[in-house]
Amino acid sequence: MTDARAAIxxxxxxxxxxxVTDAYEVCEEAILSxxxxxxxxxxxxxxxxxxxxxxxxxxxxxxxxxxxxxARRHAELRTDVPAWWDDLTATLRGDAADYP
Numbered sequence: 001m002t003d004a005r006a007a008i009x010x011x012x013x014x015x016x017x018x019x020v021t022d023a024y025e026v027c028e029e030a031i032l033s034x035x036x037x038x039x040x041x042x043x044x045x046x047x048x049x050x051x052x053x054x055x056x057x058x059x060x061x062x063x064x065x066x067x068x069x070x071a072r073r074h075a076e077l078r079t080d081v082p083a084w085w086d087d088l089t090a091t092l093r094g095d096a097a098d099y100p
Contacts, residue, residue, distance in 0.1 A: 002030065003042075004030035004042040004043065005030045007030065007042040007047070007060055007063065008025065008030040008031070008032050008040070008041075008042050011032060011040065011042075011047060011063045011066060011067055011070075012025075012032055014063050014064055014066075015032075015067045015070060015071060017067075018067055018068065018071040019071065020034060020070070020071050020074050022034075022035075026039070030042050034049075034070055034074055035074055035078070037051055037052055037077075038050070038051045038070070038073065038077065040066075040070060042060060045059070045060045045061075046058065046059060046060050047059075047060055047063075047066045049066075049070055051073065051077075056069075
């Protein structure tokens with residue numbers, strides 16, 4: 001297991017402890033999707049979490065602190081869904097399929 005994957009695994013455990021149980025790893029990279037538009041990666045000793053175009057970083061040795069910040073933002077997003085969310089979900093999910 002690479003350092004990045006180990007760091008993401010540790011963060012995922014911390015997030016689950018804070019009630020964020022729907023996060024999942026994306027692709028083969030060490031990327032954790034917490035909520036549509038809110039993703040976390042690990043690189044060069046830092047957790048990098050993105051929300052739309054905004055990027056925040058957190059020291060990679062502090063999975064607990066990063067999980068607290070991300071869980072707080074996750075709760076805020078769930079409570080007050082931003083206007084851009086509907087557009088982003090439509091773009092990422094695409095149109096519904098028409099089956100005969």
